[in-house]
Amino acid sequence: MERVTGGQTKTTCGWVKVPHARIYWESTGEPTGIPVLYLHGGPGGSLGKGGYRKRHDPTRFRIIGLDQRGCGKSTPAVQDDLDHLPENTTQALIEDIEAVREHLGIERWIVTGVSWGSTLALAYALKHPGRVLGIALVAVTSTSRNEVQWITEDVGRIFPEAWNEFSEASGANPGERVVEAYARRLAGKDRDDARRAALSWDRWESTHVSLDPNWVPGGLFDDERERMTFALLVTHYWAHDGFLINGQEIIPRIHELNGVPGYLIHGRRDISGPTVTAWQLQRRWQSSRLVVIENEGHGGPASMAALSDAVEDIAAMI
Numbered sequence: 001m002e003r004v005t006g007g008q009t010k011t012t013c014g015w016v017k018v019p020h021a022r023i024y025w026e027s028t029g030e031p032t033g034i035p036v037l038y039l040h041g042g043p044g045g046s047l048g049k050g051g052y053r054k055r056h057d058p059t060r061f062r063i064i065g066l067d068q069r070g071c072g073k074s075t076p077a078v079q080d081d082l083d084h085l086p087e088n089t090t091q092a093l094i095e096d097i098e099a100v101r102e103h104l105g106i107e108r109w110i111v112t113g114v115s116w117g118s119t120l121a122l123a124y125a126l127k128h129p130g131r132v133l134g135i136a137l138v139a140v141t142s143t144s145r146n147e148v149q150w151i152t153e154d155v156g157r158i159f160p161e162a163w164n165e166f167s168e169a170s171g172a173n174p175g176e177r178v179v180e181a182y183a184r185r186l187a188g189k190d191r192d193d194a195r196r197a198a199l200s201w202d203r204w205e206s207t208h209v210s211l212d213p214n215w216v217p218g219g220l221f222d223d224e225r226e227r228m229t230f231a232l233l234v235t236h237y238w239a240h241d242g243f244l245i246n247g248q249e250i251i252p253r254i255h256e257l258n259g260v261p262g263y264l265i266h267g268r269r270d271i272s273g274p275t276v277t278a279w280q281l282q283r284r285w286q287s288s289r290l291v292v293i294e295n296e297g298h299g300g301p302a303s304m305a306a307l308s309d310a311v312e313d314i315a316a317m318i
Contacts, residue, residue: 016103023066030058030059034110036061038065042234043068043234044234045115055304066100077225110311139303150273150274151273169197171185182201182231194228251280257285257287261313263314264290267295
């Protein structure tokens with residue numbers, strides 16, 4: 001099934017059937033243009049209102065987005081399909097991306113991603129380097145154990161009051177990490193308890209981003225289903241170190257992308273995900289460039305403008 005939406009720039013969209021799911025995709029811009037894939041954050045953040053489509057020239061590029069497995073317009077929603085939650089992994093998402101690429105008849109594309117989307121972009125490129133023309137990332141993460149430890153526990157040194165509340169509300173068992181406790185409860189049979197866990201998680205997420213110059217007070221999600229989807233998928237992936245372990249960690253392998261042009265765009269004031277990850281990647285990835293946006297945090301207008309410029313630069317190399 002495919003349909004075309006209205007507006008000055010038409011968007012074609014549809015679904016691709018994969019094991020246990022249907023993956024929603026949309027394509028905007030010049031059908032014969034240079035393909036640019038956008039991978040959203042989260043996990044579980046979805047394409048949202050589609051603002052990513054406006055970042056690139058629709059007369060030159062074919063701009064493609066997809067809602068990752070279990071969220072957005074992809075079906076079924078993760079909270080309605082808990083039996084298949086164990087199969088929602090980074091490796092499955094990579095194969096979902098490949099299914100969309102093959103469905104759309106694309107040979108190679110420029111891969112972009114924001115936040116968790118940058119982890120997924122790098123994992124995809126490492127698995128399928130021959131499908132990648134270049135990579136441009138914002139708010140760079142690799143979802144390592146150290147990064148998860150920072151964002152769920154260590155950053156509490158900056159917000160001790162909020163972290164203490166977040167930790168106590170987790171219901172962690174002895175020896176259980178905070179993120180593991182939330183993952184367990186959000187995937188549990190007691191859905192009322194899962195909703196309470198999602199609210200606590202949402203409060204913590206809105207706290208650790210609060211030093212961002214572009215921060216807006218309040219929770220991340222007003223819609224309960226969106227809040228539940230986001231919290232469930234984030235904790236599921238973070239509790240498993242992004243499913244990137246036992247030799248699949250990104251930073252030790254990033255040299256395998258030497259020769260692939262890359263842009264690592266990161267806000268200096270990103271407290272949730274410090275610049276060190278982007279810096280470590282750039283030091284090991286010889287064909288990449290680190291772009292630090294001094295006055296921004298976890299993404300922002302200057303970072304997105306830098307992303308647009310990076311895609312133009314990569315396109316000029318093709």
